[in-house]
Each structure stands twice: as C-alpha cells, then as structure tokens.
Amino acid sequence: MDVHAGERPVTEALVFGTFQATRTAAAHALDWLDTAAGAGRFDSDRLAIDGLAITRVCSLINDDLTDAAQALVPHILKGRTALNWAASDLFATLLALSGVIRGEDAIGDDAANYLVLLRDVNAERQGRQDALLNQALDGTAGAFDSSQPVALEQALPLRFDRLDALKGVLCFIEQWSAFGARAWPTDSLHFARLLEGAAVATLRGYELPFGMRLLRAVRYLDKGHSAGLAAGFEFLRLSQGEDGGFGDYDAVIARMAAQTPSQDADLPLRLPVTLQALWTMAELERPAFHLLGRAFGSTGLLREGGRPGC
C-alpha cells in the first residue's frame, strides 16, 4: 500500500476492531511456517511445539486459515507421534496442545497424556495456582486471591532501571486478571497510561517480548483506545518481516551462525517473538478478543480432549 501525505494512518481505523491488520499478519505468518516446514526446519521438539502454537493462534485469529493451519500440522511433526512438551515454554506448549488435541493425528494421545500430567502437577501446588494453567486445564481463572487487587500505585514510579519490580507488577496483573479473562475491578487508567510509556520505551530499546507483555497488561487494565496502544500496535505490525516472521535479529543470527554454523538460529529466535506478536496484536486490535479463552474454551482442554486418561 502506498502511503501518501495526509493519509490517515492504517492503525487508527483498525484498532477499533476491524481486525484486518491482525488477520493479514496471521496469514502471512502461516506462509512463513509453511515455507519453513517445507524445508524440514522444525527438526527439534522445541521448534515443532512453537510452530504448532503459531498455527493454532493463526487459526484462532483468522477462521479462513483453519484448514491451512490444520494441514500444516503433519508437515511440522514430520511423522513424530510424541514430543517432549517441556522443551518449550508453558504458554507455547499449552497453545500447541490445544491445537493437536482436537485433531485426528496420533500426536493427540501424547498431548492428552501430557495434559493429565500437568493437571496432576497443578493440583499438587500449594497456595496460588497459575492462571494460565488453570484456564488451559479447566477453563477457569483459578482460585486466585479474589480480594481487591493491591493498589498498583504502590509500584510507582515505573523506572527502566527497576525492572524486577515492574515484572512483579506485570505478574500480578496477569494473574489477577487471568490474562484478561477477568475484568479489572478498579479504575487504573492512570497506571495503564504510565505502563504504556514503559511499553513504548521498551520497544524503542528493541526488547520485544517484554514490550509486548507490557502492552498486553495495559489492555488488561483498559479496554479502550489510546495513543500508546495505537503506537505499540503499529510498531508490531511493521515489525513483521517480508517472510512473515516477526523481529529483526540479523546481527544476533549472524553471530550465532558464526559460532555454530550448522545450527538454525533464525527460527529459535523468531518463533517465540512471532507467537507473542500475533497474540498481542489480536488483543490490542480487538479488546474483546481473549486468546486464552478462545484457545482453551470455557471448559478447558481436559474436557475438550475426550481422550483416555482425561
């Protein structure tokens, strides 16, 4: 699309819910995966899990991609009927599980067994349970402390040189809101606006995963439109490469290739970033879109799977 002087920025119309930019990004990302699968690049379990997670997210964002995403699964798996599901991070693994547990592939049994294992692990945890895991397993936000959230203002001021404190606040927001499933009970718009400043500053430093996490946390506090969320969304949208993956890591990839020539450095770096980018774009562009809810359903994966042992 040519941009002409005076033309309204694409984001302005899209953040309000047309969802077109995110849908397009998902389609493009799927093309990237397809090319990578065709070249046999998902040779490690970790890469396969990340790839499966992205195909799942693409189909959740864009219904038109459902068939193409399903068709990609066996190409990513390349005959594998079991994966080391712990090889990737919990978020990617749960998304990948949610994608294969519904299908007819043999991997579904392995997925179901792993879910049972996670259920048992989760049940043994004393005290606070993980909101992500709870939603994945049984569709609920979990028995998180339902009292009023600690006043966020106690975390102020937000500072680039006190990231541990900031991460603690993010964790609190994510858990209490169950990653956006539960409405934030108090007016925290001022805090949300400050968090936006932190998000844009972080993206300026090219700390993409952390910046995206900050943007999503803003969304959990505020379902409205803001200049900060628009700026963050636009940055992400424009971060998608021509190949469909997100993130520019040429220098890092070149360094890794120099150190370990035979190792694929591109996919391990860009798959997690792409997964997060699609998730973040979807929830920024359409406030009512809740990825985890869509992925795991209202009853979670243990019921959805319907497999032996669930």
Added chain:
Amino acid sequence: MQSVFRSAGDRNQIAQRLLAWLTDNLSFFDPPQEDLLFDQLPEQIEGGRVRKAFGELGVALRIVQRVPQLRSMDDAVRLRSFWLEKVKQRNIFFDARRRVQLFPLLAVALAVLEDLGDEPVEAKRVLQNVLDRGMLDRIERSPWHKLDLKYYFDVARLRYRMPDDAALYAQSSLRHPPSLSYASTMDLYGITHLIFHFSDFGRSDLTRLAGEQLDATRDYVSLALRVCLFERDFDLSAELLMNLICLRSHDRDLHWAVTDELQKIQQPGGFIPDRMWLNEAQAEGKRPSREDEFFAVYHPTLVMLLLVACDIDTSSQAAVGHG
C-alpha cells in the same frame, strides 16, 4: 489551567533552590570579553558552550520576568542584574555584522533585552543590517530551526523574510509527528521547541494553528512524556510537561507523577541532573569537577525554572480569563 504541581509551596521551594544554584554558579555563565578576541577571523567565531549557556540563561530570565512572584525573589533579581551587566561589560554585540555564526544567539539576546526593559537601539540596528544582507537566506533550515529564530525576531521586532506561522506549522513535525517507537531525542526536542514558540510559552492558544489536530498533538506529547519519565530523562520530561501546559492539558494524575519525580530528583545543591550525570553518579559514585558538572546540568536546571515560570504564568493567565 491548574498548576501542574501538587502545591504552590512545593513549587516555590523548588524555584528557590533552582535560583540559588544558578546564583552560586554565575561565574560559569560569564561570556567571553568579545572585544578582546583578535586571534580568529570574525566569520569563524562559533558560539561555544559558555555563550550558549549565557543565552539560555537569558531565555529563562525572560519568562521569569513574566511572573511577579518569581522575578521579585532575591536570587532572580541578582541573576537579572548579572545578565544585563554582562551584556554591556562583555560587549556581546561587538562586530556582530561579521560574526555571523553568533547571529542566532545574538538575536535571542536582543529579544531578551527587549523584555527585560532595556532598549538596545544600536544592537538592533546592527542585527537588522545582517538580516537585510540576506545572511539567513543562504542556509537551509528545518521549520523547527526557522521558528526558533522567527519567534525571537518577532519579540525583537526585526524585519525578516520567512514563512508565516501557519506555513511553518504545516511543514513542521507537529503536523506529522515521528513515530515514538523510533523518534530520537533530537526529534523530541524539535517537537518541544515548536510548541514553546508557536504558543509563546503557553500564552497563545495553539488551536489557531493545530485546529482539530490539537487533541492528537496533546496525546502524542503525553505519551512522549510517559516514555521519557520511564527512561528517567528529566530534561525532556520537564520540557514535555511544559508542552502539556501550553497545550492546556488537564491530566492532573500525569502532571503530578512528573512533578513528584522532578521534585525528588532535584539534588541537594538545587540543580536538576541530566541522564549522563545520573548514570555517572550511580556507576562511579563520584562527582565530576564543578565546571564539568555545571555544563552537564545547567540546561535541565534552567528548563525546570522555565517550567515553574510557565506554570505560574499560565495559571495566572487562566485566572484572569486569558487562557
């Protein structure tokens, strides 16, 4: 327009400490003795950091002059006397027709003199001469830099050839601000200066230029401020907060968040540190020489003084129905 500070008392205390530091460091603002500089060709003489500091002190004093409660403070009176005395003593307009690289600084100084009650007839004649010769026309300048000059030309009532405010605004980065994800520090200084000068430091309503875009501009500046606050860039934070005053922002929570931090970061000596000073102080735990420290921190300190002055001035203007 309500004050951006929590209390007048806090604001007053900040101002007194700023003025005290400036007065304690007057010697560093002292410009060269211009009529004794014979070693360089006049056309090759550049501003340098001391002349720049002197000029910026003048800029701040001009806005302080608008605020009776500030200009009457003892240290403000001392600073103004010092500045006016040095203009004469150091003969800053000496050979101005040929020292063309100093022209921008001299134009600012002329404007300051006008508003501090002096009547620099001869200096004005000389600078008008330079303008009439067309020295400005040969250098390509951005709308920001043109406005930086035009604003002070207007104050000094000099005649010049430049586009009007509406044309400059249409060409400026205010019309199409750079994406904050990529904007550099200089880009943001461009934005702040454009707003200062288009709005005459808060005395003029920007709606006449920005029209329907004013809200978007305010949102942009607000976001930029939150980014700088997170990055602990207190110089830009103070400038952007001043911009919000000029843009008639009513986001009290944000205003207080910023002024609370500025108040906390004001050092015991009264100055406001810049990022480099903070990084060095934290990393090495030692203070630079007094001179190096002065040149590192005088600018954010003057900016803070401008913020206080702008805040009081616009609040007063609003109270009498001008804002």
